[in-house]
Every structure is written in C-alpha cells, then in structure tokens.
Amino acid sequence: MGIDIQVKIAGLKLKNPILTASGCFGYGEEAADFFDLGKLGGIVTKSITPLPRTGHPPPKVAETSSGMLNAIGLTNVGLDKFITDKLPQLRAIDTAVIVNIAGTTIDDYKRLAEKISAAAGVDAIEINISCPNVDRGGLEFGASPESAAKVTEVCKRVSRIPVIPKLSPNVSDIVAIAKAVEDAGADAVSLINTLVGTSIDIDTRKFKLSNRFGGLSGPAIKPVALAMVYKVASSVKIPVVGLGGISSGSDAVEFLLAGASAVQIGTACFAEPNIFERVIDELTAYLQNNNYKNVTEIIGAVGKN
Numbered sequence: 001m002g003i004d005i006q007v008k009i010a011g012l013k014l015k016n017p018i019l020t021a022s023g024c025f026g027y028g029e030e031a032a033d034f035f036d037l038g039k040l041g042g043i044v045t046k047s048i049t050p051l052p053r054t055g056h057p058p059p060k061v062a063e064t065s066s067g068m069l070n071a072i073g074l075t076n077v078g079l080d081k082f083i084t085d086k087l088p089q090l091r092a093i094d095t096a097v098i099v100n101i102a103g104t105t106i107d108d109y110k111r112l113a114e115k116i117s118a119a120a121g122v123d124a125i126e127i128n129i130s131c132p133n134v135d136r137g138g139l140e141f142g143a144s145p146e147s148a149a150k151v152t153e154v155c156k157r158v159s160r161i162p163v164i165p166k167l168s169p170n171v172s173d174i175v176a177i178a179k180a181v182e183d184a185g186a187d188a189v190s191l192i193n194t195l196v197g198t199s200i201d202i203d204t205r206k207f208k209l210s211n212r213f214g215g216l217s218g219p220a221i222k223p224v225a226l227a228m229v230y231k232v233a234s235s236v237k238i239p240v241v242g243l244g245g246i247s248s249g250s251d252a253v254e255f256l257l258a259g260a261s262a263v264q265i266g267t268a269c270f271a272e273p274n275i276f277e278r279v280i281d282e283l284t285a286y287l288q289n290n291n292y293k294n295v296t297e298i299i300g301a302v303g304k305n
C-alpha cells in the first residue's frame with residue numbers, strides 16, 4: 001500500500017510506467033472492451049503517415065519460436081483522418097497520448113510533427129525512424145547518426161511537445177544513434193523497434209511473408225532489447241523508454257532496473273489485450289515485496305546493490 005508508481009519522462013507525468021507499443025494497440029478502440037484504458041500509463045498510437053496506407057498484401061504475419069514476424073507496411077488512416085476521426089476519442093481517455101509518426105522524407109516528418117503538435121490533446125510525439133529514406137536510396141533514417149539526428153532536429157524545431165525518437169536495433173552501434181538524437185534535442189528515446197527477420201515455407205519453397213522480410217518481436221527479442229536499453233541508458237542523460245518482448249511484471253522490472261524510465265508492451269497484448277493491468281499489478285507487488293516506496297527507486301538500479 002502507498003506505493004508511488006508515477007514516473008516523469010521528458011516533462012510528462014505518467015500515472016505509471018506501463019504504455020502500449022505502436023502498432024499493437026491501434027488507436028485504443030478495440031481494447032476498450034477489455035479494460036479501463038484510463039489505467040494505462042500512456043497510449044502510443046500506430047504510426048501515422050502523411051497519407052492513408054493500406055500496407056503490404058497478405059500474408060503480413062508469421063509465427064516464430066517465442067515471437068512473431070510482421071510486415072504490416074504501416075497500414076494507417078493518414079494524418080488528416082487521424083486528427084478528425086481518431087484523436088477525439090483518444091484524448092477523451094484519462095491517460096497520456098503519444099502519437100507515433102512515420103515518413104519517407106524529412107519533409108514528411110516536419111509536416112507530421114507540426115500538425116500533430118498543434119492538435120490539442122497530444123502529449124508527445126514518438127518518431128518511427130525505422131523507415132526508408134527515399135532521398136537516400138531507401139536507407140533507413142535510423143541507420144545512421146546523421147540522418148537520425150536530422151529527423152529529430154526538424155521535428156523538434158516545429159514541435160511544442162516532447163519528441164521521442166524510437167530507435168532501430170538494426171544498426172551496428174545503437175549508442176551512437178542515441179547520442180546523436182540526444183544532441184539533436186530529443187527529449188527521450190524509446191527502443192527497440194523490431195529486428196529484421198524472415199521465414200521460409202519449405203513445402204512451397206516461398207517466403208512466408210509477401211514482403212519477404214519482416215520485423216521480429218515478442219519474447220524472442222527481449223534479451224537483445226534489454227542489453228540495448230542498458231547500453232543506451234548508461235550513455236545518455238535523457239530518459240529511455242524500453243520495449244521488446246515484455247509480457248510480465250518481472251520483464252518490466254528488468255527493463256526498469258536496466259535504466260528505462262517507462263516500458264511499452266506490444267506483441268504480448270495480441271494474446272492478452274488487458275495484459276497492462278496484470279503487469280501494473282505485478283510491478284506494484286514487486287515493489288511492495290522488496291520494500292520500495294517509489295518505482296523511481298529501481299530505475300537504473302542494476303548492479304548498485
């Protein structure tokens with residue numbers, strides 16, 4: 001009893017550190033039948049692009065050992081429809097609303113950040129930088145410190161709300177990218193997005209995904225995500241939001257101990273839409289059983305005992 005589980009990220013006060021992950025919770029409508037969304041620390045929306053996208057043709061997902069591969073292709077309603085049709089219901093929920101944006105040019109990100117930041121009821125912008133930069137031959141924005149910093153700087157310049165670049169794990173040095181976006185003015189970073197993977201059907205001898213490659217997520221990626229969160233949190237001063245394979249309170253605790261100030265849950269909520277309630281309860285029980293009064297006491301506490 002009396003345990004404080006509030007956290008602060010980039011000036012945002014969250015009622016608890018458990019958030020939804022982009023692309024795994026839509027705009028919140030479906031899950032509203034399963035639990036009170038006001039219990040969430042925050043909702044991170046599906047990536048919003050300047051124009052509506054239908055995404056890749058099926059098959060878009062494939063099961064893997066302890067995880068899944070997806071090649072959804074950023075299916076979403078587009079910027080204008082998001083603001084008119086989706087945002088009103090999101091802002092009515094008593095939780096932080098973080099809008100994830102994705103583009104294929106620097107100008108796309110600028111326009112998205114400008115419009116989203118001007119729309120009432122958005123608390124922060126998460127930038128999906130795992131997208132191909134058409135001006136640089138399709139290389140992901142998140143693949144180099146320079147282009148990751150450029151996107152961040154442009155979004156910061158036009159945005160009145162906190163900007164949180166979401167880092168890609170498909171790089172040789174994620175710490176260098178984190179430092180570059182911190183220098184470019186990021187208010188926090190989130191990590192990790194999915195790891196590139198594929199899967200082949202041996203009977204048809206074809207790739208299981210229409211796009212051939214997809215993003216690997218779920219419990220299979222947790223150790224990779226945790227190591228990256230620890231390395232980044234030890235190297236930057238801005239807050240870190242951790243995600244990748246979290247499906248229990250003890251997983252969340254591991255990420256907090258590694259230095260994350262909050263966590264997101266993605267793949268695990270497909271099988272258990274109200275998992276967030278359970279993870280909040282399990283996190284609170286952990287704090288109580290270990291005589292902590294405040295969740296912030298465990299952030300980055302690994303190795304300090």
Ligand SMILES: Cc1cc2nc3c(=O)[nH]c(=O)nc-3n(C[C@H](O)[C@H](O)[C@H](O)COP(=O)(O)O)c2cc1C
Binds near residue numbers: 192194216268
């Ligand atoms: C079906 C699916 C769709 C996703 N869509 C997005 C997206 O639109 N934007 C984004 O930044 N990340 C997207 N992600 C990545 C997740 O937000 C998250 O970074 C990743 O899945 C790792 O977390 P998890 O293991 O808890 O799912 C998606 C993941 C899945 C499984």
